[in-house]
Amino acid sequence: MKKLLFALATLAIVACENKPKIQETTSDVNLPEYKLLSTEEPKVSSNGNISPTQNLVYNIEIDHPLPKDSLELIQDYFIEKGESDFNGINKVIVRAYLAGTSVNGTPYASMNLIAGEKEILIDENAVAIQELNETPQDEAEDVNADPIVGTYYCDRTHDTYVFKSNNTGYLTIQGSGPSEFTWKRSGKNVTIVYEVFGPQKLQFDQKAQTLTEKSESFGTLVFEKQ
Structure with a gap:
């Protein structure tokens, strides 16, 4: 009986030592505020494979320009989400539009993961578009426009x-x-x-x-x- 109890105790200790450690993920990080506008999913073949040329695209909206470290948090979050939802995805693209500019098709930031390489591209034209879109309150309410x-x-x-x-x-x-x-x-x-x-x-x-x-x-x- 003692031998049996000792064996069970030994197994429990080994199991605890081999238990994987919980690592912090980007989902645990406080992300800058954003709104998900749409998701463009890649085509998945009948055998479950995804071609390296297929894109997974997340289109989001942010209220104002963000510093690079904040954009990196958003990028890492969506990369992790994309790789979890689409196993084997090669290209994850996050387009961040400034509020009110998505219809113009000019993202403020394009955050890309291609073949394991990350990059963030900033387009200051988006800032100019947002400034032009800002309409005074009296103009917005002009029924005679x-x-x-x-x-x-x-x-x-x-x-x-x-x-x-x-x-x-x-x-x-x-x-x-x-x-x-x-x-x-x-x-x-x-x-x-x-x-x-x-x-x-x-x-x-x-x-x-x-x-x-x-x-x-x-x-x-x-x-x-x-």
């Missing part, structure tokens, strides 16, 4: 027009920095004048809530109000 005032997005080119009630606005092309302009409208005809490029003509359909642009490169482009 022109019907064209608002944000228009083209699914085909991922470009965005923004028209403000003070007859200014800007264009972002495929996520680039903003090109500012002034505008005036007469019926369906809209004329915008860039500081550098000069005037351009657009067509506004108030009923459909769309803008139409004739592009030499792409033909007819339709921008829908967001």
Whole structure:
């Protein structure tokens, strides 16, 4: 009997010594505040494998620019989450948009994990876009604003027009920095004048809530109000 008890005690001690230590994970860390906008999941084959070319993308929103160490916390959290949810994932991308700028397609920070290598890319154009999007309270409540005032997005080119009630606005092309302009409208005809490029003509359909642009490169482009 004593031999049996001794053997059981020995096994218990060995089990305790071999018990894995609990390590702190990024989920245990207080992360900067963010909002998850969407997740673009990779394609998984029928045998459960994920091609190295497949991306796992998290799109998030943050209220204001963050220092690099805070971005690294967010990056590490989503890398751990991605590797846990999708075993064998090779590319994890986190796009952090400043509040109100996701429709413009210009992330403030792109935090990437590719083949084990991490990087963080900052685009200061996003800050300029957020500043242009900030609208005074009295302007936001102006019920007499022109019907064209608002944000228009083209699914085909991922470009965005923004028209403000003070007859200014800007264009972002495929996520680039903003090109500012002034505008005036007469019926369906809209004329915008860039500081550098000069005037351009657009067509506004108030009923459909769309803008139409004739592009030499792409033909007819339709921008829908967001």
